[in-house]
Amino acid sequence: MSDIIKSYHFETNIPGPHLLVFGAVHGNEPCGSQAAIQCIGDLEAGKLALTAGSLTIVPVCNPAALEKNQRFLEQNLNRVFKTHAEPAAYEEHLAHELTALVDQCDVLLDLHSQGSEGKPFVFQDYEDEKTEGFAQALGVGTILKGWPEMFASEADLNAGDTVGYAHWQGKTAVLVECGQHSDPQAKNVAYKTIMNSMIHLGMLDATGAADRIIPEIIRAQKIVTVPDEGWTLRQKWGHLQDVGKDQVLASNAAGQELKAPCDGVVILPKYAAKKGEEWFYLGIREVLKP
Ligand SMILES: [Zn+2]
Incomplete structure (x- = not known):
């Protein structure tokens, strides 16, 4: 081949x-x-x-x-x-x-x-x-x-x-x-x-290029896996959705809760994840250095 x-x-x-x-x-x-x-x-x-x-x-x-x-x-x-x-x-x-x-x-x-x-x-x-x-x-x-x-x-x-x-x-x-x-x-x-x-990279004439946008910077910090069977997300978190410190992200029928450790952002949630699998990631917002 x-x-x-x-x-x-x-x-x-x-x-x-x-x-x-x-x-x-x-x-x-x-x-x-x-x-x-x-x-x-x-x-x-x-x-x-x-x-x-x-x-x-x-x-x-x-x-x-x-x-x-x-x-x-x-x-x-x-x-x-x-x-x-x-x-x-x-x-x-x-x-x-x-x-x-x-x-x-x-x-x-x-x-x-x-x-x-x-x-x-x-x-x-x-x-x-x-x-x-x-x-x-x-x-x-x-x-x-x-x-x-x-x-x-x-x-x-x-x-x-x-x-x-x-x-x-x-x-x-x-x-x-x-x-x-x-x-x-x-x-x-x-x-x-x-x-x-x-x-x-200077390979193309920049005439007509769109205005430069200043991107937001998110730093991924924590992998959250599904702790056990019976856990559900408190809501269908969107990718890059902001969450506040201590906000309940997920819970189970026994009343256990998984809370956000700090103000942050949910990254790439996988709604179908099963016990032990990666569920979503948590990141924080950073300010772009000038
Ligand atoms: Zn790909």
């Missing part, structure tokens, strides 16, 4: 960064693919023109999963994202090809969508200056930080995700959740994110 991945490359003869865009790392998240295909069409038709640097787009990172509209075929591609000397699972073959593309880029933009209802957001896992600037320039209203630290007890420097792999190769990388899987706006968010990436 080789060359399963189809990539599109555009370049100028003016020095500049090499941006790599991934769509459909997860096969049930089509928005990145749709936006990438639109972007490729616009470039090929001359509606868009790069002014510097180069651009590589992989509209579909997991073709077989996208075809089936499922997250993955054999392995979660965003958990096996590393080089594989002897790939076995389908996604290991994909990862092996895709990592070679990451090795050649300077900046990776990985476009996803989320299962939970709610606003689009950027997963910013690293807080170096380049990543800060890139994440804030994408035009996405919320940046979620602290995710790797929250899982620090299970931390693995080679956790097998796209952004982690890129980071350890010295690249700038973020993952954007462009909205809920079925949200028709997700494609537009993804497209705007690609455009804003190129403008930020």
Whole structure:
């Protein structure tokens, strides 16, 4: 199995960064693919023109999963994202090809969508200056930080995700959740994110660019699992919904309560979670440093 991945490359003869865009790392998240295909069409038709640097787009990172509209075929591609000397699972073959593309880029933009209802957001896992600037320039209203630290007890420097792999190769990388899987706006968010990436990197004429928005920063801090059978959420918390200190988040029939430890934000609730599974996460709001 080789060359399963189809990539599109555009370049100028003016020095500049090499941006790599991934769509459909997860096969049930089509928005990145749709936006990438639109972007490729616009470039090929001359509606868009790069002014510097180069651009590589992989509209579909997991073709077989996208075809089936499922997250993955054999392995979660965003958990096996590393080089594989002897790939076995389908996604290991994909990862092996895709990592070679990451090795050649300077900046990776990985476009996803989320299962939970709610606003689009950027997963910013690293807080170096380049990543800060890139994440804030994408035009996405919320940046979620602290995710790797929250899982620090299970931390693995080679956790097998796209952004982690890129980071350890010295690249700038973020993952954007462009909205809920079925949200028709997700494609537009993804497209705007690609455009804003190129403008930020000086690869596209910024004329007509939307006003810069100042994103809200949420720092993930706590994983909340379902404590036992019979526990229910006090209400159907929304993704990024604010909660107050001591507000009851969940309870059981015996009158036990789970309260918010501080003023904070509910992140990515999974309403169908069962005993012992991750239910939601709690984060706090941070003020953006000027
Ligand atoms: Zn995803």
